Amino acid sequence: MSESATGRAHDAVLRHIEDSLRSGELKLGDRLPGERALAEQFGISRASVRDAIRSLEVMGVVRSATGSGPNSGTIVVSDPSSALGVALRMHVASHHLPVKDVVEARIMMETWSLEHAASAAWSPEQLDDARRLLEAMDDDALPSQVFTLLDSQFHVALSTLAGNVVVSTMMESMREAIRGYIDDAVERRGGWAEAVDTLRAQHRGIFEAVEARDGERSARLVREHIEWFYGQAI
Numbered sequence: 001m002s003e004s005a006t007g008r009a010h011d012a013v014l015r016h017i018e019d020s021l022r023s024g025e026l027k028l029g030d031r032l033p034g035e036r037a038l039a040e041q042f043g044i045s046r047a048s049v050r051d052a053i054r055s056l057e058v059m060g061v062v063r064s065a066t067g068s069g070p071n072s073g074t075i076v077v078s079d080p081s082s083a084l085g086v087a088l089r090m091h092v093a094s095h096h097l098p099v100k101d102v103v104e105a106r107i108m109m110e111t112w113s114l115e116h117a118a119s120a121a122w123s124p125e126q127l128d129d130a131r132r133l134l135e136a137m138d139d140d141a142l143p144s145q146v147f148t149l150l151d152s153q154f155h156v157a158l159s160t161l162a163g164n165v166v167v168s169t170m171m172e173s174m175r176e177a178i179r180g181y182i183d184d185a186v187e188r189r190g191g192w193a194e195a196v197d198t199l200r201a202q203h204r205g206i207f208e209a210v211e212a213r214d215g216e217r218s219a220r221l222v223r224e225h226i227e228w229f230y231g232q233a234i
């Protein structure tokens, strides 16, 4: 099969799966038809089917499990943020997406989220996720890479309170995209012991403003926090 024919075969399988997801014929947790069945249905090689399934895996749409048990086969999953995160990280690494622009976009989304969280309907239990992360970051023995990971989870936990899954997914991906850069900056600059106290105090301020449903204050504090950290890192 020529290269363009392989490409078309691959696209046909992807389009078919997209249509099936849209129509609800395929749902989360469902199993895709086997490789051989798909190859026969589209009149293409099993290699082309495998290729299409690998692309879906990279996009976070399916997960392949080997073996013959009830959990084997290719399952429909939903993991959009890891896929977006990997793509963003690659483009940040290639310097196609400047870190400065990613940081600006992050500020836009986080301030929007915290402003909207003030009037959104969330339960005290939902805030507990962020509280647990806040408390975990108090541990003085945490290596900086673990702290920055908890830090990113804390921001995502707060942003989910606004109730917009597209915004929280994109935020998660953006944090993922700049985490490597943040860890490098921490290592390069040193002075982590002093910075970490400031970060803790800033997080506490943001958390309290969110808990008090003060949207203006929490948005202002999160902007100052991100700008301060980015200023430290460059």
Ligand SMILES: [Zn+2]
Pocket: 151, 152, 155, 199, 203, 225
């Ligand atoms: Zn933070």
